Amino acid sequence: xxxxxxxxxxxxxxxxxxxxxxxxxxxxxxxxxxxxxxxxxxxxxxxxxxxxxxxxxxxxxxxxxxxxxxxxxxxxxxxxxxxxxxxxxxxxxxxxxxxxxxxxxxxxxxxxxxxxxxxxxxxxxxxxxxxxxxxxxxxxxxxxxxxxxxxxxxxxx
Amino acid sequence: xxxxxxxxxxxxxxxxxxxxxxxxxxxxxxxxxxxxxxxxxxxxxxxxxxxxxxxxxxxxxxxxxxxxxxxxxxxxxxxxxxxxxxxxxxxxxxxxxxxxxxxxxxxxxxxxxxxxxxxxxxxxxxxxxxxxxxxxxxxxxxxxxxxxxxxxxxxxxxxxxxxxxxxxxxxxxxxxxxxxxxxxxxxxxxxxxxxxxxxxxxxxxxxxxxxxxxxxxxxxxxxxxxxxxxxxxxxxxxxxxxxxxxxxxxxxxxxxxxxxxxxxxxxxxxxxxxxxxxxxxxxxxxxxxxxxxxxxxxxxxxxxxxxxxxxxxxxxxxxxxxxxxxxxxxxxxxxxxxxxxxxxxxxxxxxxxxxxxxxxxxxxxxxxxxxxxxxxxxxxxxxxxxxxxxxxxxxxxxxxxxxxxxxxxxxxxxxxxxxxxxxxxxxxxxxxxxxxxxxxxxxxxxxxxxxxxxxxxxxxxxxxxxxxxxxxxxxxxxxxxxxxxxxxxxxxxxxxxxxxxxxxxxxxxxxxxxxxxxxxxxxxxxxxxxxxxxxxxxxxxxxxxxxxxxxxxxxxxxxxxxxxxxxxxxxxxxxxxxxxxxxxxxxxxxxxxxxxxxxxxxxxxxxxxxxxxxxxxxxxxxxxxxxxxxxxxxxxxxxxxxxxxxxxxxxxxxxxxxxxxxxxxxxxxxx
Numbered sequence: 106x107x108x109x110x111x112x113x114x115x116x117x118x119x120x121x122x123x124x125x126x127x128x129x130x131x132x133x134x135x136x137x138x139x140x141x142x143x144x145x146x147x148x149x150x151x152x153x154x155x156x157x158x159x160x161x162x163x164x165x166x167x168x169x170x171x172x173x174x175x176x177x178x179x180x181x182x183x184x185x186x187x188x189x190x191x192x193x194x195x196x197x198x199x200x201x202x203x204x205x206x207x208x209x210x211x212x213x214x215x216x217x218x219x220x221x222x223x224x225x226x227x228x229x230x231x232x233x234x235x236x237x238x239x240x241x242x243x244x245x246x247x248x249x250x251x252x253x254x255x256x257x258x259x260x261x262x
Numbered sequence: 263x264x265x266x267x268x269x270x271x272x273x274x275x276x277x278x279x280x281x282x283x284x285x286x287x288x289x290x291x292x293x294x295x296x297x298x299x300x301x302x303x304x305x306x307x308x309x310x311x312x313x314x315x316x317x318x319x320x321x322x323x324x325x326x327x328x329x330x331x332x333x334x335x336x337x338x339x340x341x342x343x344x345x346x347x348x349x350x351x352x353x354x355x356x357x358x359x360x361x362x363x364x365x366x367x368x369x370x371x372x373x374x375x376x377x378x379x380x381x382x383x384x385x386x387x388x389x390x391x392x393x394x395x396x397x398x399x400x401x402x403x404x405x406x407x408x409x410x411x412x413x414x415x416x417x418x419x420x421x422x423x424x425x426x427x428x429x430x431x432x433x434x435x436x437x438x439x440x441x442x443x444x445x446x447x448x449x450x451x452x453x454x455x456x457x458x459x460x461x462x463x464x465x466x467x468x469x470x471x472x473x474x475x476x477x478x479x480x481x482x483x484x485x486x487x488x489x490x491x492x493x494x495x496x497x498x499x500x501x502x503x504x505x506x507x508x509x510x511x512x513x514x515x516x517x518x519x520x521x522x523x524x525x526x527x528x529x530x531x532x533x534x535x536x537x538x539x540x541x542x543x544x545x546x547x548x549x550x551x552x553x554x555x556x557x558x559x560x561x562x563x564x565x566x567x568x569x570x571x572x573x574x575x576x577x578x579x580x581x582x583x584x585x586x587x588x589x590x591x592x593x594x595x596x597x598x599x600x601x602x603x604x605x606x607x608x609x610x611x612x613x614x615x616x617x618x619x620x621x622x623x624x625x626x627x628x629x630x631x632x633x634x635x636x637x638x639x640x641x642x643x644x645x646x647x648x649x650x651x652x653x654x655x656x657x658x659x660x661x662x663x664x665x666x667x668x669x670x671x672x673x674x675x676x677x678x679x680x681x682x683x684x685x686x687x688x689x690x691x692x693x694x695x696x697x698x699x700x701x702x703x704x705x706x707x708x709x710x711x712x713x714x715x716x717x718x719x720x721x722x723x724x725x726x727x728x729x730x731x732x733x734x735x736x737x738x739x740x741x742x743x744x745x746x747x748x749x750x751x752x753x754x755x756x757x758x759x760x761x762x763x764x765x766x767x768x769x770x771x772x773x774x775x776x777x778x779x780x781x782x783x784x785x786x787x788x789x790x791x792x793x794x795x796x797x798x799x800x801x802x803x804x805x806x807x808x809x810x811x812x813x814x815x816x817x818x819x820x821x822x823x824x825x826x827x828x829x830x831x832x833x834x835x836x837x838x839x840x841x842x843x844x845x846x847x848x849x850x851x852x853x854x855x856x857x858x859x860x861x862x863x864x865x866x867x868x869x870x871x872x873x874x875x876x877x878x879x880x881x882x883x884x885x886x887x888x889x890x891x892x893x894x895x896x897x898x899x900x901x902x903x904x905x906x907x908x909x910x911x912x913x914x915x916x917x918x919x920x921x922x923x924x925x926x927x928x929x930x931x932x933x
Contacts, residue, residue: 108604115607116615123619130658131627138631138654142647160649173867178785197783198863198872201497201835201844212651 140212149189153215161191161221162210170205184209184221195223265330268318269409275311275366276399278304282392286385290458298381301388302373308395309370312363319359319408320350329416332356332408338422338840340811348433349423354557354573355408357436361553362398364437365444369395372448372473379469386455387448394447397580405573422840425812431491435484439511442481443549446514448473449521450546450588453539457591462539462599467529470542472899474525475757478518479895485511486888497846497861499781499876501884504655509632510552513625517545520621522895523614531611531678533603536596537618543592547585548625554581555632606680613673620666627658667722667769670762671729693732697724719773726766730759754901761894768887774880783863787870794877797858798822804862804871812836814847817862817871821851833862833873848874857881 140160143153153159161184169183179196182205193211203209203226213223282304289297319332323346328334332355337346351360369391376384402408426432452470456462488511493501502508521541528538554577605611631650638648675681675689701721705713737755738747780794788803802818814834821828831849838845851858856879863872 108606112604112607115612119612119616119619123623127623127627127658130661131630134627134631134654134657137657138651139634140649140651142649158651172864175866178783178863178866178872198861198874201846203864212649 145184145186145189145191148191148215148221156214156216158212158214158224160210160212161193162208163191165203165205165207165209166190167205172199184211191221192219193221193223195226197226200226264318264321265327265409265411268315268322269403269407271311271315271318272399272403272407272409275308275315275362276396276403278307278311279392279396279399282308283389283396285389287389290382290385295381298385301385305366305369305373305388305392308392309366312359312366316350316359316363319356320347323347323350326420328418328420329411329413330408331410331412334412334417334420336423337420338811339419340839341420341423341428342810344433345423345428348427351436352423352427352432355402355406357440358398358402358406358557359408360437361440361444362395362402364440365391365395365398365447368445368448372451376469383455383459383469386458387451390451390454391447394451394584397584401576401580405576420840422811422838425836425838425841425843425845426495428838429491429495431487431495435487435491437484438480438487439484442477442479442484442518443511443514443552445473445477445480446518446542446546446549448477449542453542454588454591456539456599457595460595460598462528462535464529464532467525467538468904471522471525471529472904474518474521474542475895475899478515478522479892479899481511481515481518482888482892482895485515486885486892489888490885493881494848494850497848497874499848499859499861499874499878501775501881504631504652506632507552507556509628509655510548510555513628513632514545514548514552516621516625516628517541517548520618520625521545523617523621527611527614531603531605533605533611534615534618535599536592539596539599540592541618541622543585543588547581547588548629550581550584554578605678608676608681608683608686610673610676610678610681613669613676616669617666617673620662620669624659624662627662628655631655631658663769664718664722667726667765670765671722671725674729674733674762689732689736690729693725693728696728697721700724713777716773716777719769723766723770723773726762726769730763730766734759752901752903754898754903757894757896757898757901759894760897761891764887764890764892764894766887767883767890771880771883771885771887775878775884779876779878779881781874781876783872783874785866785870786873787868792875794875796824797828797877798825799860799873799875801871801873803869804865807834809836811840812838812845815862817860817873819849819860819873821858831858831860833860835862852882854882855879 140158142160142162145161145163147153148161163184163186166183166185169185170180171182172180175181177196178198179194180199181192181194183190184193185191193213195211195213210227211221211223212225212227213221216222282301285297285304286299286301289295289300319330321327322330322333323337324343326333326337326339326346328337332353336349336353336356341349349356351357369388372391373384373388376387449470452466452473456466485508488508489501492503493499521538524534524538524541527534554574557573557577631654634650635648638646671693672686672690675686677685698721701724702717705711705716705720709716734748734751737751738744741747741750782792782794784790784792786792786801788801791798791800793799798821800820800822802820804815804817807814807816814836816832816834819831819833821831829851831851833849834847836845836847837843846861848859848861850860856877859874859876859878861874863874865871
């Protein structure tokens with residue numbers, strides 16, 4: 106083989122090898138690091154099965170936050186999209202902007218009792234902020250509720 | 263009056279930028295010395311008016327001129343004066359002004375420091391930079407003008423600067439970051455000029471290298487400051503979150519690192535030419551992509567910039583024009599600048615190619631992770647949203663960087679063109695043996711447990727450090743004395759070794775902190791105490807304290823070491839008057855070998871609070887390593903060869919083998 110062709114072959118070989126390693130890593134990484142997003146309504150509809158890691162989003166229901174008199178640093182609250190509720194349990198420090206009536210996202214998994222076990226709680230560093238995920242979820246839930254009302258209204262003469 | 267003056271200065275700067283974008287470039291086609299020569303005075307003019315505009319906005323902040331909408335939204339009479347100044351770039355409009363000011367400053371710096379360059383190259387480079395300046399100026403003036411007034415209902419009090427940003431780290435983080443982002447525009451402009459002329463040789467690489475090094479060093483410092491700031495200001499004790507906004511600053515850095523290395527090959531050997539140009543275009547394109555992602559709100563992130571979809575669309579259009587045009591130009595012209603020297607499979611060129619591939623693959627994967635939620639939503643609709651978490655990034659990034667660290671050690675000993683395996687074996691035998699033995703031995707000795715990940719990390723760190731030391735010893739071995747040998751090595755050589763040593767320090771910090779940090783979030787009542795290692799933390803309760811523009815709940819934590827009183831730490835929760843935002847202020851005891859990190863959580867009744875107590879070994883090394891890398895970059899750009907030996911360079915033996923276009927190039931440069 107002439108040197109230039111040999112060199113080209115080498116470069117192609119290195120690139121292909123790199124691409125193969127990269128693809129393998131990528132598949133592994135997607136398996137580990139990808140979280141699907143669910144709303145309380147979707148959870149109530151049974152879209153989540155098993156205990157894989159997911160992210161949920163909604164509002165912290167007013168009057169639902171329980172943090173005194175629990176074991177250690179455990180807290181409990183209810184995440185809602187004003188259509189369905191999900192109870193959430195979390196152990197650790199809460200972000201500064203976490204409060205009742207504000208938007209919240211949490212990463213974790215559903216346990217057998219239908220309680221969301223959160224590994225981390227995300228609240229945005231902006232008072233007026235609502236993540237696009239939560240906003241869209243709220244809209245969807247509102248539409249569902251409206252549809253329900255219409256359906257009920259239609260049943261009554 | 264002053265804000266109008268600032269607005270006027272912006273418009274004048276835009277006019278001058280438009281002139282500069284057209285005239286010098288047109289001059290290169292009509293061969294008009296006069297038009298080409300306009301580049302330098304025009305860039306000085308743009309810079310003067312940008313400084314004036316910046317000064318006007320700063321004055322409005324310092325004088326609490328709340329008739330300026332931007333000032334009213336981001337300042338407050340209670341705000342300490344240094345934060346009033348820093349608030350100039352605390353939100354979208356002002357940070358854009360800083361961005362353009364820095365862009366103009368780079369342009370002006372190029373015009374000042376390019377006296378040795380051929381006039382037509384200078385003209386093209388300055389024109390390309392002016393096109394970018396004009397684009398961003400127009401975007402600022404028409405969609406996000408910082409000087410917009412509210413003259414009818416002038417508020418008497420401002421809404422205050424976001425409390426997260428009221429901090430020294432923030433005062434310096436954005437300017438450094440922008441110096442880095444925007445600094446890549448110089449390499450970008452040089453690349454475009456090279457594509458336009460088809461002249462791309464060792465001299466071109468030599469002009470581009472110091473600018474790229476400077477931008478890269480600034481970006482390194484900027485990212486490091488950001489990481490340090492999030493460590494002590496966000497109250498989580500973490501230093502990297504793989505947040506989209508961190509990612510978009512990291513991607514240009516990775517590509518910039520690849521660019522620095524590929525420029526070295528282009529300068530020394532005259533190959534990788536079109537690849538180098540593509541990297542230069544990519545580095546700046548990724549910088550602008552970062553600006554778009556941060557400011558348009560398309561991606562959910564903890565970093566809040568005022569987000570406005572309309573602005574985002576304009577910025578996206580600007581981005582597509584700049585990136586699209588430069589990639590089109592690349593597609594058409596890249597074959598012209600092809601390299602022609604040959605190199606063997608086992609040469610420094612190939613090792614640097616491996617470096618480039620690893621860095622670019624890492625960048626591509628981070629880009630995929632960052633944009634994946636968007637892509638997924640676009641394909642599967644809004645109902646099926648995904649988020650990408652840190653495990654994704656760690657799984658990919660850590661093995662790639664381990665490979666990079668390994669090849670870094672080999673590449674230092676490899677030679678240009680061809681390296682015999684015998685040579686590598688001889689040089690690396692001892693280094694390999696020492697790093698394997700100590701890499702396994704040291705962690706075993708200190709922790710008396712077997713942890714393969716730590717052993718691999720320590721081994722790689724020693725592999726780099728011993729490699730650096732051995733190379734310096736080898737290079738000075740044949741000189742009259744060691745000292746003479748050490749003095750004889752150039753600054754760019756020391757810069758390289760210092761930066762590589764910085765990589766080793768950084769890896770040490772990252773690995774040891776990640777593995778050996780002890781983190782406890784505990785509920786504590788006054789009098790409770792918790793022991794972590796040698797340290798004991800006793801909670802003394804929380805008292806109220808008044809700050810200049812906030813009320814704080816300040817905790818007292820008495821720390822003792824091995825039973826002896828060590829120090830008192832006061833982490834706080836601050837409630838800022840103007841916005842009512844609550845902000846955690848961590849208390850940190852910084853040490854060379856370990857940090858003590860304490861932060862106050864939320865109250866849990868009966869005077870009990872949740873308290874975050876961390877002992878983080880070697881966390882300081884992360885920032886130390888990054889600063890060493892930046893220092894290495896600066897040292898390298900101060901190398902004599904970038905300042906002396908002007909145009910004659912193109913004749914020296916360092917120029918690549920004389921192929922036809924290169925020979926033409928050398929002639930043109932000399933004329």
